[in-house]
Amino acid sequence: MTTTAIADASAAREERLWRWLMLTPTGLLLALFSILPILNLFALSFLNVAWKDGRAEISAAGLSHYAALPSDNLFRAGLFNTIVFAIFAVLGQLVLGFVLALLTSRVRRGSVIFRTIFILPILIPGIVIGAIWKLMYNPDFGLINQMFGLVGLGPFDWLKSSDTALMSVIIVDIWHWMPFCFLLFLAGIESLPQDVYEAAELDGASWWQELIYVTLPMMMPTILVTAAFRIIVAFKVFDEVYLLTSGGPGTSTEVVSFTIYQRFFTEDRAGYGASMSVVVIFIVALMLVLALAARRRTGAAT
């Protein structure tokens, strides 16, 4: 081995060492604040916690909490409604967000006004959103029923009917989170290479063909990432349901976060609530992996 090669190998070793030294504190912090709580939750899901003489008595529960989940009516209803909620809410947000981003990107003057208006809902705190929409849906004086009243329909009690409650909450979520999709899509559309559009124009492509064959394929990675983010957040929905319907009537708007709240906090069943939480974390993680895989495939294709 030459002197230069030895020096190079030594420098590489030193660089590796420094890299590890620099990364270790961050890694430890990550383990402490992110992984440890999840491991703690996972361990708790195999335990029972009872209180006696002012002290916690912990006993092993084995797999009993996980075994009880499939027969839990509330958890089943919550899981089903959450999936329905996530699919329809995210679809609505993606379509609306994309259409509005496309239209805004074509506005030559005053587009900042549209941007400001479209992103307003995302800036409003959840509790205010609850108050706004509780008023909007009010059967006696709500704006929505007044509009229906103009054409001789209603009044409808949107939040108190099993047939319309979930749809009503989905609409609120679309309104609340559409701006998130809008912002990402607008940034994506505005950064697309213009030469591709110029080429399409030269080839005589119509507006529709441009959208289907140029814009959408090039935007697909952004759409997938946005969809993945939104599905994960939609799966965690809590505040809108809590404020508008509290999971009812019946189980029509029960969502899984609300079920966890009920079991873990209200009923004080820490072990069982932890098992429910672990299952939800697993589902969300699985969706994230699937979305990333899909993005990788799409990215490679485009």
Next chain:
Amino acid sequence: MTSKPNGSTTRRAVLGAGAILPLAMSRSIAFAQAKQVPITIVINQSPWFNSFRQTVEHYEKETGNKVNLDVNPFAGSLEKQRNSVRASNGQYDILIMNSGWFAEMYAGGFLEAITDIDPAFKLDKDVYTLGDTVYYDAAKKVMTPAGKLMSMPISPLIPLLYYRGDLYKQNGLKVPETFTELEANARKLNNPPKMYGIVQRGARGPHTVAFDFYPYLYGFGGGIFKDQANADYTVTLNNEKGREALDYYIRLAKEAGHPKTAAFDQAEVIQQMVTGHAAHIMMVIAAWSQMDDPNKSAVVDKVEFAPTPHVVGVPSSPGLGHWLGGISKNVPDDRKRAAVEFFRWFQTPKAQIASAKMGAIPISAAAYNDPMSNERRYRWMKPMAESLKHAVNIYQFPEASEVIAILELGLNRAIAGEITSVAALNSMSDEIQAVMAKNGYKTGKLPPLK
């Protein structure tokens, strides 16, 4: 009551303080000298809270002692109490506990018996013991006077029947004593959407539809357990009486009630009554003051009160939805003694009568026997005193919150029409039996209803 100081001192503040000092000194003459350390009470924001706040202010004025109130929503109050009593040093001296969770505090060993803090303390002879729920025998795990005095009643809440007296007069109706009479009167007055014969609370919540259903269940002669007082937790919810009660509840809602019963919570039921759209409600007595409040009610002086109906041969059986005050074990001794002093004052007939005049529901028979109960404004007091004799303590075990959650879901689904009453009763019974068995109680269940 006190509020937290902001900790900053400016020249203006010092000058202001100088100006206010003489005034404050003259004012302090009217107040008694504080003899106890300040205490903190954790409490929920309920319809009766305002009267409790005024009662506390009255106590502060009379004694000079300071009381801080930590006010929370229903579920939030429970969570704060759990966090405080499970810590090594408690934040709250007095816990205001609901009928759904005081057993959890007793059995968990989180409270100090009042008589352990002050062996000379005696419960006033006129104070209702509310199904003896103020006592707890830790060895036998039962609520009996043979146990220790663990808490002070704060609000003896039970439901009463609220009905429109003016409509009864116009239609020549008799005040209903039985469920048959109530149904007939509700049907007679039902004229939706202008007027609903009865408005019920069917929404799912922390203790919502289940609390509304108890007077029906027990008034039909049914019950959740076979013999709770003797620790026999065999589940009897799904017997014929349980079915009759639930079918009756649902029939009333469908045929003489509000179409949105399954989504109605307490606020909506009260709203229907005060806006003049309900002929009857079965509601916790704490809402009485709203009926005659001209700022909130369109039916001032039109609402009358009666004990909840029942079937022939069974007494009126309102479920206790009362609130008890317990003293935390994990707070310093001087704060425990100060908490006992508050209770000593609170239970006196004088304090109770004053409290009733502020809108509270008294815990002492002395207030119900006072001439004030003959006044038109306090017309609810006589039916209340009558009902308290038959009030039923629904739970005396710490896992009550699990059972309540099962009832809330099952009843709400049945009322919403998601499942039949039979399916609801059978599934609730199975789940309750499983909870009791899991926690080692003597339990069993009936064959499923067909």
